[in-house]
Amino acid sequence: MRAFSYQRAQSPAEAAATAQRMPGARFIAGGTNLLDLMKLEIEKPLHLIDVNGLALDKIEAIDGGGLRIGALVRNTDLAADQRVRRDYAVLSRALLAGASAQLRNKATTAGNLLQRTRCPYFYDTNQPCNKRQPGSGCSAIGGYSRNHAILGASESCIATHPSDMAVAMQLLDATVETVRPNGATRTIPIADFHRLPGSTPHVEHALMPGELITAVTLPKPLGGAHVYRKVRDRASYAFALVSVAVVVLPDGSGRVALGGVAHKPWRVPAADASMPQGAKAVAEQLLAGAKPSAESAFKIPLIQRTLASVLADVKKG
Amino acid sequence: MNDLSDISLSRRNLLIAGALSAATPAVPLMAAEEHTATPPPTLSKFSITVNGKQQTLEVDTRTTLLDVLREHLHLTGTKKGCDHGQCGACTVHVNGRRINSCLTLAVMHDGDKVTTIEGLGTPTQLHPMQAAFVKHDGYQCGYCTPGQICSAVAAVDEIRQGIPSHVSVDLNAKPLLNEAELRERMSGNICRCGAYSNIIDAITEVAGRTA
Numbered sequence: 400m401r402a403f404s405y406q407r408a409q410s411p412a413e414a415a416a417t418a419q420r421m422p423g424a425r426f427i428a429g430g431t432n433l434l435d436l437m438k439l440e441i442e443k444p445l446h447l448i449d450v451n452g453l454a455l456d457k458i459e460a461i462d463g464g465g466l467r468i469g470a471l472v473r474n475t476d477l478a479a480d481q482r483v484r485r486d487y488a489v490l491s492r493a494l495l496a497g498a499s500a501q502l503r504n505k506a507t508t509a510g511n512l513l514q515r516t517r518c519p520y521f522y523d524t525n526q527p528c529n530k531r532q533p534g535s536g537c538s539a540i541g542g543y544s545r546n547h548a549i550l551g552a553s554e555s556c557i558a559t560h561p562s563d564m565a566v567a568m569q570l571l572d573a574t575v576e577t578v579r580p581n582g583a584t585r586t587i588p589i590a591d592f593h594r595l596p597g598s599t600p601h602v603e604h605a606l607m608p609g610e611l612i613t614a615v616t617l618p619k620p621l622g623g624a625h626v627y628r629k630v631r632d633r634a635s636y637a638f639a640l641v642s643v644a645v646v647v648l649p650d651g652s653g654r655v656a657l658g659g660v661a662h663k664p665w666r667v668p669a670a671d672a673s674m675p676q677g678a679k680a681v682a683e684q685l686l687a688g689a690k691p692s693a694e695s696a697f698k699i700p701l702i703q704r705t706l707a708s709v710l711a712d713v714k715k716g
Numbered sequence: 717m718n719d720l721s722d723i724s725l726s727r728r729n730l731l732i733a734g735a736l737s738a739a740t741p742a743v744p745l746m747a748a749e750e751h752t753a754t755p756p757p758t759l760s761k762f763s764i765t766v767n768g769k770q771q772t773l774e775v776d777t778r779t780t781l782l783d784v785l786r787e788h789l790h791l792t793g794t795k796k797g798c799d800h801g802q803c804g805a806c807t808v809h810v811n812g813r814r815i816n817s818c819l820t821l822a823v824m825h826d827g828d829k830v831t832t833i834e835g836l837g838t839p840t841q842l843h844p845m846q847a848a849f850v851k852h853d854g855y856q857c858g859y860c861t862p863g864q865i866c867s868a869v870a871a872v873d874e875i876r877q878g879i880p881s882h883v884s885v886d887l888n889a890k891p892l893l894n895e896a897e898l899r900e901r902m903s904g905n906i907c908r909c910g911a912y913s914n915i916i917d918a919i920t921e922v923a924g925r926t927a
Contacts, residue, residue, distance in 0.1 A: 403778070
């Protein structure tokens with residue numbers, strides 16, 4: 400690990416201003432992803448701003464319905480919150496499907512959104528990777544690509560976003576609240592938060608330099624049946640091959656999002672609109688334009704069948 | 717003899733020549749490194765209570781909690797397995813919750829209370845979970861065992877607190893205490909010897925007693 404200087408943040412605005420001013424500064428919260436990458440020298444911050452002391456660890460009800468989840472709320476606490484379990488079950492389920500209990504006890508809501516891909520070439524510093532070293536090339540294209548993106552990828556990058564939580568946040572139309580280095584705040588709809596790789600796969604989200612996430616808000620509860628179904632190589636403690644998140648309302652309408660298939664959680668308005676027509680129609684909309692490699696082609700039938708299974712289970716009640 | 721000394725001389729000269737030729741390109745390389753140079757190691761001070769004993773330490777900011785426990789406080793019960801949060805051998809309790817001590821910086825724990833395997837029980841007064849691991853033979857080589865035991869104690873506590881898991885059928889009901897729940901909750905602790913079924917037996921016995 401490279402040496403770095405360290406400070407504890409005093410306020411969100413001060414942290415953001417410092418992050419913009421100090422070259423090579425990064426925020427650290429749970430640290431479960433950042434420190435892993437620092438040990439491998441994939442991340443090489445010169446200065447760490449520890450935000451754990453900021454009072455951003457509450458889950459509060461919002462007037463008119465909805466929840467404001469502090470950026471530092473740990474994954475365990477978010478999954479176990481009575482309101483989340485009752486009203487946003489798909490979010491609890493997504494969180495509980497991710498990582499291990501030890502990691503969920505440390506990992507934060509904001510950090511989970513910002514975690515980096517687990518593409519093996521991103522992790523292997525001996526291999527070209529446009530995300531790690533812009534312009535060096537993509538080793539996954541034509542390489543080992545079994546668990547890579549089949550949707551929204553580019554000639555520069557076929558990495559996937561690894562988060563389960565973010566898929567549920569996408570489904571629930573969450574909003575990301577931030578503070579900028581000048582002290583101004585803004586809100587970013589989750590749909591605009593993560594980016595597709597295009598020609599700049601190292602730019603993964605909409606945050607500006609120094610901008611700090613302070614909370615993620617959920618609109619008022621949707622009701623209906625909530626399911627998060629994750630398919631992986633082992634029963635626990637593994638990243639998704641694919642995941643399917645749905646909310647199905649009593650009249651058969653609803654929402655659907657996919658994980659493990661793209662550089663961001665995958666949601667398509669036309670797929671939501673076709674929910675009353677059933678799994679086949681929904682899968683067709685979600686997978687329109689899919690370009691799998693020979694190794695990742697299995698994800699297409701896997702999504703079709705997982706979606707069919709999820710919707711059949713919801714129907715059974 | 718002369719022949720031998722000639723050989724040793726020529727070998728020595730060869731080494732010198734090699735070192736010189738290696739040094740020539742090394743100069744611009746080092747200059748390039750310095751351009752994106754990392755700062756010199758920074759020391760940072762913090763206080764931490766480990767197994768009831770408060771300590772004030774000054775360490776390189778890069779030091780993980782795991783390395784502070786093992787290398788600075790000589791509490792070598794906590795093990796370094798993968799050092800990347802994948803195996804769980806480094807599991808300790810911080811403020812009552814289990815975490816991977818390899819994936820957190822020591823300086824981030826100013827004021828925190830840490831319990832390691834040494835703080836759970838002693839050889840003469842075992843924690844019930846330690847006694848149950850012995851009774852049920854919940855290990856072979858023993859390397860993962862301190863992490864397994866710290867994790868198991870916390871897992872039972874999490875069930876008691878009503879924290880749901882991936883396999884909980886009803887999110888809003890009190891989680892059950894069964895094998896599927898324990899296996900899921902212990903999935904962050906890898907045992908390469910494969911003592912899993914005995915580990916589950918040990919935890920089941922303790923959890924049954926305290927639930």
